[in-house]
Amino acid sequence: MKRVSIVGGSGYTAGELLRLLTQHPHVELAQVTSRSQAGRPLQRVHPQLRGLSLPNFCEPASLAPADVLFLALPHGEAMREIDRYTKLAPTVIDLSADFRLNSVDEYAQWYGAAHLAPQWLSKFAYGLPEVNRAALTGASHASGVGCNAAAVILALLPLQRAGLLLAGRPIVAEVKTGSSEGGAQESAATHHPVRSGVVRSYAPVGHRHTAEIQQALSLTDVHLSLTAVELVRGALATVHAFTPPGTTEQDLWRAYRNAYQAEPFIRIVREAHGLYRRPEPKLLAGTNFADVSFDLDARTGRVVSVCALDNLMKGAAGSAVQCMNIMCGFDETTALDFRGLHPV
Ligand SMILES: NC(=O)c1ccc[n+]([C@@H]2O[C@H](COP(=O)([O-])OP(=O)(O)OC[C@H]3O[C@@H](n4cnc5c(N)ncnc54)[C@H](OP(=O)(O)O)[C@@H]3O)[C@@H](O)[C@H]2O)c1
Secondary structure (H helix, E strand, C coil): CEEEEEECCCCHHHHHHHHHHCCCCCEEEEEEECCCCCCCEHHHCCHHHCCCCCCECECHHHCCCCCEEEECCCCCCHHHHHHHHHHHCCEEEECCCCCCCCCHHHHHHHHCCCCCCHHHHHHCECCCHHHHHHHHCCCCEEECCCHHHHHHHHHHHHHHHCCCCCCCCCEEEEEEECHHHHCCCCCHHHCHHHHCCCCEEEECCCCCHHHHHHHHHCCCCEEEEEEECCCCCCEEEEEEEECCCCCCHHHHHHHHHHHHCCCCCEEECCCCCCCCCCCCHHHHCCCCCEEEEEEEECCCCEEEEEEEECCCHHHHHHHHHHHHHHHHCCCCCCCCCCCCCCCC
């Protein structure tokens, strides 16, 4: 039994970590920190945990040693105290962007400031099992994933692995995102009268997840844009790329099947009939699945790959627990078998 603690426990990704970890047969919850909720029950901010016997929130300063420590802090916070956190637990999984990039220069370029703990960058394995399972196996430290990055990476991975991305042509990805991506801290942009009903382009160029996608897939010409839409949970990536001349639909089937047939959480969705012909985030709410499709415009060689996932799950807490399972030698799918709700 591993004793697991969470730092940043009152946030949205922590709520999902708690939902998963409280059903995990090999895990015991030790401490959950919150500065604003210290001393109060976890259920005060995570009502989905009602009825469970759990410790109250505690102050971050009172963290004791544990076997596994999840960091679910806003960007830039984990790296401030990473020396302390890594002394508290042999296994540390950070959900923020602080340890996703390998290169100090890339970090400074995309995040606009110097990294505060550059010596730790190379010690964290990138936490998307589908691209980095070998490095995660037995690793002590893993980063989280960016939810938009994860959706784009999973859409493109089969094409990249099969050599079906035409050199010299850019890849253009557009991700529609739900409001929980912004975390539990409210802002003017998330105020209900302002956010409700929105279809808003908020990062047409320059989004930081571009660096993560390029690094994970060893690509250099990815262009990412983000649009906020009327969803609480969910991300839908629509990715346009060009294939080498002569590429057929059979080639694409082979590429996607080869990449994903053994993956427990990736499903190829490409139905000829019915309502549910392509991936949809709504169907994935609360699950660790990512659904992926592809379509080939044979006239131009353009492939459009779509990936849907739940930003709080496969895009954050679900992948983090999947990483923990791999790092600790548990069955990779433990506590991640929820298949979603329909209708919802
Ligand atoms: N939301 C998503 O869809 C998503 C997806 C992928 C990755 N992520 C990443 O995951 C991380 C957590 O995201 P989230 O959405 O869960 O954020 P969140 O809802 O804003 O929660 C962040 C938590 O950190 C605590 N906190 C803030 N500053 C702190 C500090 N200096 N020391 C200790 N605790 C502090 C806050 O609680 P108190 O104020 O009560 O202490 C809060 O519980 C972020 O880095 C985010 O980029 C999020």
